Amino acid sequence: MSEVPNLDPSTPPTPQQEPLVSLTGVSPRIDVYPFYYHNHLPGSVNDSFLRKGTVEKLINAAEQLPPGLKLVVLDGWRSYETQLAIYETIKKDLETQHLTPEEMQIEISKYVAIPTRDLMKPSPHLTGGAVDLTLANEQVWLNMGTGFDDFTEKAQLEWYERKTNLSHEEETIRDNRRLLRQVMETAGFVSNSEEWWHFDYGNRRWANATGRPILYYGIER
Numbered sequence: 001m002s003e004v005p006n007l008d009p010s011t012p013p014t015p016q017q018e019p020l021v022s023l024t025g026v027s028p029r030i031d032v033y034p035f036y037y038h039n040h041l042p043g044s045v046n047d048s049f050l051r052k053g054t055v056e057k058l059i060n061a062a063e064q065l066p067p068g069l070k071l072v073v074l075d076g077w078r079s080y081e082t083q084l085a086i087y088e089t090i091k092k093d094l095e096t097q098h099l100t101p102e103e104m105q106i107e108i109s110k111y112v113a114i115p116t117r118d119l120m121k122p123s124p125h126l127t128g129g130a131v132d133l134t135l136a137n138e139q140v141w142l143n144m145g146t147g148f149d150d151f152t153e154k155a156q157l158e159w160y161e162r163k164t165n166l167s168h169e170e171e172t173i174r175d176n177r178r179l180l181r182q183v184m185e186t187a188g189f190v191s192n193s194e195e196w197w198h199f200d201y202g203n204r205r206w207a208n209a210t211g212r213p214i215l216y217y218g219i220e221r
Protein backbone atom coordinates (compact mmCIF):
# COMPACT_ATOMS: atom_id res chain seq x y z
CA MET A 1 0.00 0.00 0.00
CA SER A 2 1.67 3.28 -1.02
CA GLU A 3 1.53 6.35 1.19
CA VAL A 4 3.33 9.69 1.26
CA PRO A 5 6.21 9.12 3.74
CA ASN A 6 6.32 11.31 6.86
CA LEU A 7 9.98 12.25 6.86
CA ASP A 8 9.94 14.10 10.19
CA PRO A 9 9.16 11.60 12.98
CA SER A 10 8.46 14.41 15.47
CA THR A 11 5.33 15.56 13.54
CA PRO A 12 2.19 13.43 13.56
CA PRO A 13 1.03 12.19 10.11
CA THR A 14 -1.30 14.55 8.27
CA PRO A 15 -4.60 13.16 6.90
CA GLN A 16 -3.08 13.23 3.40
CA GLN A 17 -0.45 10.76 4.65
CA GLU A 18 -3.09 8.34 5.93
CA PRO A 19 -2.80 4.97 4.22
CA LEU A 20 -5.58 3.12 2.46
CA VAL A 21 -6.98 0.40 4.73
CA SER A 22 -8.89 -2.73 3.69
CA LEU A 23 -12.50 -2.79 4.93
CA THR A 24 -12.60 -6.57 5.11
CA GLY A 25 -13.11 -7.60 8.73
CA VAL A 26 -12.94 -4.08 10.21
CA SER A 27 -16.37 -4.40 11.85
CA PRO A 28 -19.02 -7.13 12.23
CA ARG A 29 -21.48 -4.42 11.11
CA ILE A 30 -19.75 -3.78 7.76
CA ASP A 31 -19.90 -6.24 4.85
CA VAL A 32 -17.85 -5.77 1.70
CA TYR A 33 -19.24 -6.59 -1.75
CA PRO A 34 -16.86 -5.08 -4.34
CA PHE A 35 -19.46 -4.43 -7.02
CA TYR A 36 -17.09 -3.52 -9.86
CA TYR A 37 -14.91 -6.59 -9.21
CA HIS A 38 -18.01 -8.82 -9.35
CA ASN A 39 -18.95 -7.11 -12.62
CA HIS A 40 -15.44 -7.68 -14.06
CA LEU A 41 -14.47 -4.02 -14.49
CA PRO A 42 -10.82 -3.33 -15.31
CA GLY A 43 -8.66 -2.15 -12.41
CA SER A 44 -10.96 -3.59 -9.73
CA VAL A 45 -9.98 -6.02 -6.97
CA ASN A 46 -11.84 -8.35 -4.63
CA ASP A 47 -11.77 -5.92 -1.67
CA SER A 48 -12.57 -2.31 -0.79
CA PHE A 49 -10.20 0.29 0.66
CA LEU A 50 -10.64 3.70 2.29
CA ARG A 51 -8.36 6.14 4.07
CA LYS A 52 -7.79 5.18 7.70
CA GLY A 53 -9.71 8.21 9.02
CA THR A 54 -12.61 7.47 6.68
CA VAL A 55 -12.74 3.86 7.88
CA GLU A 56 -13.04 5.14 11.46
CA LYS A 57 -15.99 7.34 10.44
CA LEU A 58 -17.61 4.42 8.63
CA ILE A 59 -17.32 2.15 11.68
CA ASN A 60 -18.94 4.92 13.70
CA ALA A 61 -21.82 5.09 11.17
CA ALA A 62 -22.30 1.31 11.29
CA GLU A 63 -22.44 1.33 15.10
CA GLN A 64 -25.34 3.81 15.01
CA LEU A 65 -27.56 1.40 13.05
CA PRO A 66 -30.42 -0.35 14.85
CA PRO A 67 -29.60 -3.93 15.96
CA GLY A 68 -29.68 -6.47 13.13
CA LEU A 69 -28.76 -3.97 10.40
CA LYS A 70 -25.38 -3.48 8.75
CA LEU A 71 -23.65 -1.48 6.04
CA VAL A 72 -22.67 -3.16 2.77
CA VAL A 73 -19.79 -1.38 1.05
CA LEU A 74 -20.00 -1.60 -2.75
CA ASP A 75 -16.98 0.54 -3.59
CA GLY A 76 -14.39 2.70 -1.85
CA TRP A 77 -11.03 3.78 -3.29
CA ARG A 78 -11.26 3.37 -7.07
CA SER A 79 -8.47 3.06 -9.62
CA TYR A 80 -8.22 5.32 -12.68
CA GLU A 81 -8.87 2.25 -14.88
CA THR A 82 -12.15 1.45 -13.11
CA GLN A 83 -13.27 5.10 -13.12
CA LEU A 84 -12.58 5.22 -16.88
CA ALA A 85 -14.53 2.00 -17.50
CA ILE A 86 -17.56 3.33 -15.57
CA TYR A 87 -17.37 6.66 -17.43
CA GLU A 88 -17.20 4.94 -20.83
CA THR A 89 -20.14 2.64 -19.96
CA ILE A 90 -22.37 5.54 -18.90
CA LYS A 91 -21.34 7.57 -21.97
CA LYS A 92 -22.26 4.67 -24.24
CA ASP A 93 -25.66 4.25 -22.54
CA LEU A 94 -26.40 7.97 -22.92
CA GLU A 95 -25.42 7.95 -26.60
CA THR A 96 -28.69 6.15 -27.35
CA GLN A 97 -30.57 9.28 -26.16
CA HIS A 98 -29.24 11.55 -28.98
CA LEU A 99 -28.26 14.41 -26.68
CA THR A 100 -26.30 17.50 -27.78
CA PRO A 101 -22.63 17.49 -26.61
CA GLU A 102 -23.57 20.03 -23.89
CA GLU A 103 -26.56 17.96 -22.69
CA MET A 104 -24.37 14.84 -22.75
CA GLN A 105 -21.75 16.53 -20.55
CA ILE A 106 -24.40 17.69 -18.05
CA GLU A 107 -25.98 14.21 -17.87
CA ILE A 108 -22.66 12.36 -17.48
CA SER A 109 -21.39 14.71 -14.79
CA LYS A 110 -24.51 13.99 -12.70
CA TYR A 111 -23.54 10.34 -12.34
CA VAL A 112 -19.81 9.87 -12.74
CA ALA A 113 -16.72 12.00 -12.17
CA ILE A 114 -14.27 12.61 -15.03
CA PRO A 115 -11.47 10.01 -14.86
CA THR A 116 -8.03 11.48 -14.16
CA ARG A 117 -4.61 10.33 -12.97
CA ASP A 118 -3.95 13.81 -11.51
CA LEU A 119 -3.64 13.21 -7.77
CA MET A 120 -4.04 16.94 -7.06
CA LYS A 121 -7.38 17.12 -8.95
CA PRO A 122 -8.70 13.62 -8.36
CA SER A 123 -12.11 12.11 -8.92
CA PRO A 124 -13.75 11.58 -5.49
CA HIS A 125 -13.15 7.82 -5.26
CA LEU A 126 -9.43 8.21 -6.13
CA THR A 127 -8.99 9.99 -2.78
CA GLY A 128 -10.02 7.06 -0.60
CA GLY A 129 -12.59 9.39 0.98
CA ALA A 130 -15.65 8.42 -1.12
CA VAL A 131 -17.75 5.34 -0.45
CA ASP A 132 -20.71 3.71 -2.21
CA LEU A 133 -22.84 1.58 0.09
CA THR A 134 -26.24 0.23 1.05
CA LEU A 135 -28.01 -1.33 4.05
CA ALA A 136 -28.70 -5.00 4.83
CA ASN A 137 -30.32 -7.07 7.54
CA GLU A 138 -29.10 -10.57 8.42
CA GLN A 139 -30.76 -12.02 5.29
CA VAL A 140 -31.03 -9.48 2.47
CA TRP A 141 -30.05 -6.02 1.25
CA LEU A 142 -32.77 -3.52 2.14
CA ASN A 143 -35.04 -2.04 -0.51
CA MET A 144 -33.57 1.36 -1.49
CA GLY A 145 -35.86 1.94 -4.46
CA THR A 146 -33.25 1.43 -7.16
CA GLY A 147 -30.24 -0.80 -7.62
CA PHE A 148 -26.69 0.53 -7.29
CA ASP A 149 -25.58 2.65 -10.30
CA ASP A 150 -29.15 2.84 -11.58
CA PHE A 151 -28.77 6.26 -13.17
CA THR A 152 -32.39 7.34 -13.24
CA GLU A 153 -34.25 10.09 -11.41
CA LYS A 154 -35.40 7.60 -8.79
CA ALA A 155 -31.79 7.29 -7.59
CA GLN A 156 -31.88 10.91 -6.42
CA LEU A 157 -31.44 10.95 -2.66
CA GLU A 158 -34.67 12.86 -2.02
CA TRP A 159 -36.87 11.29 -4.73
CA TYR A 160 -39.11 9.59 -2.17
CA GLU A 161 -39.09 12.67 0.08
CA ARG A 162 -40.62 14.74 -2.74
CA LYS A 163 -43.06 12.11 -3.99
CA THR A 164 -46.61 12.36 -2.64
CA ASN A 165 -49.10 9.55 -1.89
CA LEU A 166 -46.42 7.02 -1.04
CA SER A 167 -47.42 3.37 -0.99
CA HIS A 168 -46.38 1.26 2.00
CA GLU A 169 -43.38 -0.03 0.01
CA GLU A 170 -42.37 3.50 -0.97
CA GLU A 171 -42.55 4.61 2.68
CA THR A 172 -40.17 1.77 3.53
CA ILE A 173 -37.77 2.91 0.78
CA ARG A 174 -37.95 6.50 2.02
CA ASP A 175 -37.23 5.37 5.59
CA ASN A 176 -34.31 3.15 4.49
CA ARG A 177 -32.72 6.05 2.60
CA ARG A 178 -33.31 8.34 5.59
CA LEU A 179 -31.60 5.85 7.89
CA LEU A 180 -28.53 5.43 5.66
CA ARG A 181 -28.22 9.18 5.21
CA GLN A 182 -28.71 9.86 8.91
CA VAL A 183 -26.01 7.48 10.17
CA MET A 184 -23.55 8.58 7.47
CA GLU A 185 -24.10 12.32 7.98
CA THR A 186 -23.96 11.97 11.77
CA ALA A 187 -20.62 10.18 11.36
CA GLY A 188 -19.29 13.13 9.32
CA PHE A 189 -19.92 12.20 5.68
CA VAL A 190 -21.76 14.37 3.16
CA SER A 191 -24.41 12.89 0.87
CA ASN A 192 -24.84 13.17 -2.90
CA SER A 193 -28.14 14.53 -4.25
CA GLU A 194 -28.04 12.38 -7.43
CA GLU A 195 -27.06 9.03 -5.86
CA TRP A 196 -28.53 7.67 -2.62
CA TRP A 197 -25.54 5.29 -2.27
CA HIS A 198 -22.62 7.79 -2.52
CA PHE A 199 -21.02 9.59 0.46
CA ASP A 200 -17.84 11.68 0.81
CA TYR A 201 -15.47 12.45 3.66
CA GLY A 202 -12.32 14.58 3.55
CA ASN A 203 -12.15 15.10 -0.22
CA ARG A 204 -12.91 18.20 -2.31
CA ARG A 205 -16.67 17.51 -2.44
CA TRP A 206 -16.75 17.21 1.34
CA ALA A 207 -14.65 20.36 1.74
CA ASN A 208 -16.95 22.32 -0.60
CA ALA A 209 -20.05 21.11 1.26
CA THR A 210 -18.74 21.70 4.79
CA GLY A 211 -16.47 24.73 4.30
CA ARG A 212 -13.58 22.77 5.85
CA PRO A 213 -10.12 22.34 4.32
CA ILE A 214 -9.50 19.38 2.01
CA LEU A 215 -8.03 16.46 3.98
CA TYR A 216 -7.45 13.99 1.12
CA TYR A 217 -6.12 14.39 -2.40
CA GLY A 218 -5.62 11.42 -4.72
CA ILE A 219 -3.69 8.34 -3.63
CA GLU A 220 -2.34 5.34 -5.51
CA ARG A 221 -2.37 1.77 -4.27
Ligand SMILES: C[C@@H](N)C(=O)N[C@H](C)C(=O)O
Residues within 6 Å of the ligand: 086, 110, 111, 112, 113, 123, 124, 125, 130, 132, 149, 195, 198
Ligand atom coordinates in the same frame (compact mmCIF):
# COMPACT_ATOMS: atom_id res chain seq x y z
C1 LIG B 1 -20.45 5.76 -10.65
C2 LIG B 1 -20.97 6.02 -9.26
N1 LIG B 1 -20.98 4.83 -8.49
C3 LIG B 1 -20.12 7.09 -8.59
O1 LIG B 1 -19.30 6.79 -7.76
N2 LIG B 1 -20.35 8.35 -8.97
C4 LIG B 1 -19.57 9.44 -8.46
C5 LIG B 1 -20.17 10.77 -8.87
C6 LIG B 1 -18.12 9.38 -8.94
O2 LIG B 1 -17.84 8.90 -10.04
O3 LIG B 1 -17.27 9.89 -8.19
Ligand SMILES: [Zn+2]
Residues within 6 Å of the ligand: 125, 130, 131, 132, 197, 198, 199
Ligand atom coordinates in the same frame (compact mmCIF):
# COMPACT_ATOMS: atom_id res chain seq x y z
ZN1 LIG C 1 -19.52 6.79 -5.51
